[in-house]
Amino acid sequence: MSAIFEQVLVHPSQFPDRVYQDYLVSFSGKQINHKFHYDSVKQSQKWLKIHQEYSPSRTNEDCVDAYEKCFQKTAEILDKSRNLQLIGLGSGGGTKDSLLLSHLSNQQPDLVYYPLDVSLSLAIISAQKARSSFPELCVQPIVCDLLHADDLMLQIHKKNEQEIRIITFFGMIPNFPPQQIFPILNNFLTEGDLLLLSGNLSPGSDYVQGIEKIMPQYDNELTKDWLITVLEDVGVNRENGKIKFGIKDDEQNPNLKRVNANFELNNDISFKLDEQLIEWKSGEKIGLFFSYRYTTAKLKEILSSYGINILNYWEAANQEEGVYLCQKESKE
Numbered sequence: 001m002s003a004i005f006e007q008v009l010v011h012p013s014q015f016p017d018r019v020y021q022d023y024l025v026s027f028s029g030k031q032i033n034h035k036f037h038y039d040s041v042k043q044s045q046k047w048l049k050i051h052q053e054y055s056p057s058r059t060n061e062d063c064v065d066a067y068e069k070c071f072q073k074t075a076e077i078l079d080k081s082r083n084l085q086l087i088g089l090g091s092g093g094g095t096k097d098s099l100l101l102s103h104l105s106n107q108q109p110d111l112v113y114y115p116l117d118v119s120l121s122l123a124i125i126s127a128q129k130a131r132s133s134f135p136e137l138c139v140q141p142i143v144c145d146l147l148h149a150d151d152l153m154l155q156i157h158k159k160n161e162q163e164i165r166i167i168t169f170f171g172m173i174p175n176f177p178p179q180q181i182f183p184i185l186n187n188f189l190t191e192g193d194l195l196l197l198s199g200n201l202s203p204g205s206d207y208v209q210g211i212e213k214i215m216p217q218y219d220n221e222l223t224k225d226w227l228i229t230v231l232e233d234v235g236v237n238r239e240n241g242k243i244k245f246g247i248k249d250d251e252q253n254p255n256l257k258r259v260n261a262n263f264e265l266n267n268d269i270s271f272k273l274d275e276q277l278i279e280w281k282s283g284e285k286i287g288l289f290f291s292y293r294y295t296t297a298k299l300k301e302i303l304s305s306y307g308i309n310i311l312n313y314w315e316a317a318n319q320e321e322g323v324y325l326c327q328k329e330s331k332e
């Protein structure tokens with residue numbers, strides 16, 4: 001049956017008052033929360049275009065192959081007699097989740113797909129993509145901010161104890177500090193659940209040189225045009241400063257580095273958000289974006305500190321991306 005309405009569940013973490021608070025904090029704290037880069041239809045369309053142009057998962061056959069192999073393996077190890085939930089955390093355009101579904105959809109008896117994103121636009125795009133390939137599939141899009149949703153997995157009810165969960169977390173770990181995101185991810189997992197995640201890696205044997213090599217995937221006009229949109233919305237534009245990319249240490253773990261983008265102001269600027277006056281001074285840096293780059297060894301170490309085992313992994317031949325099939329350790 002083709003539905004006229006798209007039914008989307010909205011978690012309280014994305015209710016307007018909460019979002020507006022996060023918005024104010026972004027501007028008063030001079031660090032833009034990443035979720036505000038995907039918020040509007042305009043931004044999500046710009047991001048999808050960048051993704052298509054620069055993401056190895058779209059431009060590199062060998063990287064697509066790494067995902068294929070991971071999905072094949074996942075389908076092999078699943079118990080076919082049990083119901084299955086696929087929860088795509090930060091599903092974006094949903095391309096990877098749909099590829100995974102193509103390996104699962106005809107063998108699991110009862111499968112429900114929950115594409116979840118902070119962006120309404122992207123959650124719906126993921127849902128529509130899955131539905132267009134698998135018209136019989138049960139799909140329930142969710143809008144949610146993972147950083148404020150401790151109760152999320154309780155809200156996504158399991159039909160019974162036997163139901164298996166696959167949680168995907170593709171392209172997500174780069175956009176959060178590890179000390180913020182891994183405890184949250186760990187909290188979402190229960191014993192036996194499968195976690196499929198991908199990491200943007202630093203290729204080669206020299207970690208810093210590897211990051212320098214992939215820098216053009218970020219430091220380019222399309223990306224700058226996407227990142228400045230959030231500032232243009234409050235009246236700040238390219239005449240007021242420049243977007244500069246660099247490599248920065250993680251504050252708590254100097255062995256881990258990230259690609260960092262700041263907007264460096266070349267004049268004083270002030271604007272009002274609601275009743276709050278925001279004043280930025282010439283020379284100040286506004287944190288716009290970052291992307292952590294891992295290696296498989298670094299990722300393994302962090303995951304194992306949370307009791308999450310990598311069962312198998314596949315790196316693209318150019319080592320720019322890795323796909324990891326993981327499971328939470330049992331307590332006994």
Ligand SMILES: C[S@@+](CC[C@H](N)C(=O)[O-])C[C@H]1O[C@@H](n2cnc3c(N)ncnc32)[C@H](O)[C@@H]1O
Nearest residue numbers: 035038090091092117118119145146147170171
């Ligand atoms: C780099 S994209 C990855 C998209 C997709 N998984 C992929 O691999 O193509 C990051 C996604 O995370 C979403 N996102 C960002 N912050 C989020 C948050 N706090 N909670 C939930 N989703 C978030 C964005 O809207 C975007 O779709």
